[in-house]
Amino acid sequence: MVSTRRTSYPEPGEDQTEEDTKTSKSNGMVGIIFISLVLDLLAFTMILPLFPTLLDYYGQHDESGLYASLQHSVDQFREVLRIPDTKKYNSVLFGGILGSLFSLLQFITSPVIGAASDVYGRRFVMLVTMVGISLSYVLWAMSYNFGMFVLARIVGGISKGNVSLSTTIVTDVSTTKTRGKGMALIGLAFSVGFIVGPMIGAYFAKGGLFDEGSRVITPALLALTLSLADLLFIFVFLKETLPQEKRAPSMGNCFQERQNLINPFSLFRFSAVKNTPIKELQILQQLGLSYFIYLFLFSGLEFTLTFLVHIRFQYSSMQQGKMFVFMGLIMAALQGGYVRRIKPGQEKRVALTGMLILIPAFVIIAFASGSFLYYLGLALFSIASGTVVPCMTTIVTIYGPEDQKGTIMGIFRSLGALSRAFGPAAASAVYWGAGAGVCYIWGAVLMVFPIYILTRVVPTKTQ
Template identity: 45%
Template sequence: MGTTTNIIRVLFISILIDFLEFTIILPLLPKILTYYGRDTGINQDSLYVQTMSFVQFIQNLTGAPNDAKWNSVLFGGIIGSLFSFLQFFSSTLCGAASDRYGRKPMLLLSMIGISVSYGIWCVSFNLTIFMLARVIGGLSKANVAIILAIVSDSTTENERNRAMAWIGAAFSLGFIFGPLLGAFCSQWGIAYWPNSTMMFFIVPAVISLVLSLINIVFIIQCCPETLPIAKRDSKQTTITDISNKILPWHLFKFTAIHNVKSVDDIIILRRLGLASFLYMIIFAGLEFTITFLVYNRFNWNSMKQGKMFFIMGLCMALVQGGYVRRIPPGKEIIAAISSNIISHTNQDL
């Protein structure tokens, strides 16, 4: 039990650091895109022009308002969707690779890629470089999936609920302080370098890079390998195996899952998978567009947005850290439905 507790503590700290560095950018995105769109004519970044053309296409297709403010929301949605799309592939494939090569090597590989993306963000003087950073970040963002696999390796069925609640609490704490840290660093960069037009995002980018490097060193020193060689998947990977892990129709059927106790378990997994997918569509849309909404509608600066995320994250931490881990086994579905009814009531602005 002591070893399990230590591993969960290590993972809690790692997830907390990771989500701090990941959410630093959230309150800055509207201003970053405004910065990249400041140039006109021959000085304008070609990728920015092409992306705006695609935004116009989506706008015409959906009948969205022909307004610069709403165009920026669509722009932010495209960037968020691209990151999540790439993360989907990396999480699935790296998670499968960790079954064969071990958790720790794949976790470190993922975290190194994340650090590279932050390093590129530090020098993203135009949208092309910024998008390169986001692409590398999305392709590398498999660490969460691997950490969840480590939790599964390290806990019994009775311990897993509590362990997952602690991991969820780490997410929430990162969500509390990450955006606030990003807003503070942005204001600090503007105050100390008032003549620079880029320090509002360079300082937060450097902080994200430093945190990611600290996280790598921390995992190297403190996180043990939880999947012994004897338990690793030694089977040769085939094209069918890969397709089962990345094609949506296979994923929703959980085709890649073999070691289940009964057909009923597969049915439950499919229902939970579909419910999770539908919920995450809504939540991911909120995460990447709410900053643009409050920026355009209420003219909130990065500091006000950081405070907004602070309140949201505080509520998440109280629920996940204080309530979720106390839910009795078998009552999870009722608790999930109840919390969703409460959280999605009276959300019109």
């Protein structure tokens, strides 16, 4: 075999120029993904401070009968368990069920969407998912009853694969030196979305979300407008990042291969990932399990925050919007300044620190009787939110074959969706049956498990 290795010395600055060119292209694509995610998350987070008000309204004015049917089932369940009649917590339970349903659908579709992008390309699959997201906002705008609102959430959950695709695209274009910064920018997009989106939603609710029984569809229409703008932006500016020669040959005709993408046991084993060293596969499995348990606890308690302040402190939608701004500013400061500067190999330490910080955060929130203590716990909560997921995602992107990065990130994202599919429902059920204090104390105690699993991960690679 004739060697193709370069034997002459490079001209001064030649290699550096090639690296700078690649980094410049990477930064450009990451910038496009950042703008797209900001537009998407502004629309997505707009509904967060409106959830308690929306559910209270449907509880009184639903014409579809679905809310009343759920209420009847809950009352029967409460009587069986001999739980005191606390109807003020019913909206917490219903909200948790809706949040879990949305994420359950993400769990089912995310790995399939990731695998499809490995075959058909990132750009095409991204555009398909964003059409579905826009459709969900159309349905929200038409939600004259609770049944239509639930349908809108179902369509949104099925279509919400653009975030995992964005992560995969950043992985495609990033160098080993810039990958951590790319993941931090994705986290920063979430922070910006959580700062501005809830405030937009809260603004429309400031004078009362509903006027004489009529729906105010302006938030839904604005979310639709942002979604369509995002769709157009991606269509014009996003270039394909997975060349034809690097794509997987097919989705696979074998039932077992398809089952690996939706079977929870197969997902935890990363069974759909082929031709990967055993040690790397074991690391992916450990990271996936730790990530799942962490997000199960985090997402469940995060979901109940708006209901907690609605019930305990009688926060208005605008006050809830300000709460999200507070969280978002802390997350943005961390991800824009600290996380993107984390040295390669230090991601595990930072993720562990974030998980540890959550324990006192949960305890403080559990016992907070005033806004000062509550916001102290919320600050610690936001520190964990801004560090853990970006760092764990960066570690995961290091492992696995290049032509299966979409599958790996789809599985990882799907494990997160699976945890969010059960977390809100589980936390809301504990909140409904035992109150906020017990709910958050249990979250603090159980956080020990993902911390222990992550400490046992011994990376075999660095960026």
